[in-house]
Amino acid sequence: MNIKSQKDFFSGLLFTAVGVAFAWGATKYSLGTGARMGPGYFPMMLGVLMAILGAVITFKALVVETEDGDKVGAWAWKPLVFIIAANLLFGLMLGGLPSIKFPAFGLIAAIYALTLVAALAGEEFKIKEVLVLATILAIMSYLAFIVLLKLQFPVWPAFITG
């Protein structure tokens, strides 16, 4: 079997899988009738529709010719990992995670962590430049979000402020 369009083939599979998952999940809720819909009715309808649609897309990807095979191409693992990691680290530093006894370090420390890790995703990494950037971002964020907008953020580490 020859895949004519790689992108469509995988997106079709994805649609089908998610559609089936939602429809299967909807069976746990009462479906009800058309006149008295239960919580499962609408998601079931959409899930089934999506699963069918996904199958059609997959089928088309196997049959209809494309010029270059619509290759998905290489994955940008480095930016993917570092950007997502920077984001997660920011959440971890900002709010802490009581379940693993990780203390909250607050906004300022979280900004430094995020900037350092996110910058690793780029092609160039100059530590001095990144530190300057982080400092600017920290000062600006403090002024904009804490002073001006008065967001309720923990700013400093919890073990310092108590």
Place this chain on the structure above:
Amino acid sequence: MDLINNLSLGFGVAFTPINLMYAFVGCLLGTLIGVLPGIGPLATIAMLLPATYALPPVSALIMLAGIYYGAQYGGSTTAILVNLPGESSSVVTVIDGYQMARKGRAGPALAAAGLGSFFAGCVGTLVLAAFAVPLTEVAFKFGPAEYFSLMILGLIGAVVLASGSLLKAVGMILLGLLLGLVGTDVNSGVARFSFDIPELTDGIGFIVIAMGVFGYGEIISNLGKHEDEREVFTADVKGLMPTLEDFKRMTPAVLRGTALGSLLGILPGGGAVMAAFAAYTIEKKTKLQPGEVPFGQGNIRGVAAPESANNAASQTSFIPLLTLGIPPNAVMALMVGAMTIHNIQPGPQVMTSNPELFWGLIASMWIGNAMLIVLNLPLIGMWIKLLSVPYRWLFPAIVLFCAIGVYSTNNNTFDIWLVGLFGFIGYVFIKLGMEPAPLLLGFILGPMMEENLRRALLLSRGDWSVFVTRGLSASLLAVAALLLLIVLLPAIKKKREEAFVDE
């Protein structure tokens, strides 16, 4: 004339120093948060809601309203310069606006958005003042069946708008609708698809999806490309003001966008987002003049029309709120909250029991729009300076703003974990050529659509023919079917594919 009397009463209220000040604060804040990616009017209004306790009700509403329509101005700046929707309603502005910026035409794009918004804001306010009373009667005729059909029409419009495969766009809408259903079902109280995670019972935040898919997904994809093929915007911005030719092209687009936006703004469930989508779709359907840049590659009409439409709609979306007490969108729902804080029950009686509030708010919108154009035109130079910042400095800042914005909506780290997940999903979308904009629209409309479908079928005792036997609903569906048919016609299908071929 009644209208003149009412408006003079309104301007009397709005021109007091304290109300002028709060209108200015609202507009300034609105522009600021509109420009900052990751923090929208919804979060800001929600945050400031408690702070308005101490203010007089008129001033409070004037300021909150200013944040909302001010964000429409600022949102377009981000959309054009950073390729991020500063607000949900500027999602379509990204398409042509960012392309214009890449071609060094950020100035005209910003000016088109600003001027279009100003014109539309003034007209929208006038519509609000003049037609608030008679237009409610039209809205009264809308039953659940009509709302459902209207949303179908809106979603079909989004499919037509999507570039690439129609089938995949429909799939993205369905995915969006399903994601919108996550959380507690209002009718039965059942927490659906929440996996027993308490934070998920409130549903997935709009900001989480928008920031993950549009923000992180795009950044990752940008960084994954090599230096030469990466979409870096150039710094040579020539001339702020649009050329005479630009004006010739954008004027009809602004007029069309304003008319459409004013109309769609009053319809609950529609509002600024749908107006922007619809306006863009209409522009794209009109014939290109010789020498005009195709849509999706930096056509000025693709900026002017949706920006006018969303601004007009953001003004007229106050009509259902002020006259029927029905919030047409999430921001208006917060305005309901703001009104109830001050013991004002939103609904038809506001106009008669609190005329100074009703007309004062309307008058303040005109003043606010005038302030915004002054605020935005001189400040535009500052935003353009952002263009010269290298991407390696810019992207950590965007990641940061996204993370802060996401966290601040609920003050909850759970949303940050979730946005990481959606960032990954967003990158998968890009890799597989799945356009995310229809997903976002589906996500917003999902719960509303289910609710109206339920009500319509409850009223018809389960008879699905209700959608075609009611005249209004049937004609809305007919328009949707026509749209779909037009796109599927072989000749137009071919043209459409040609138009998107360079993306």
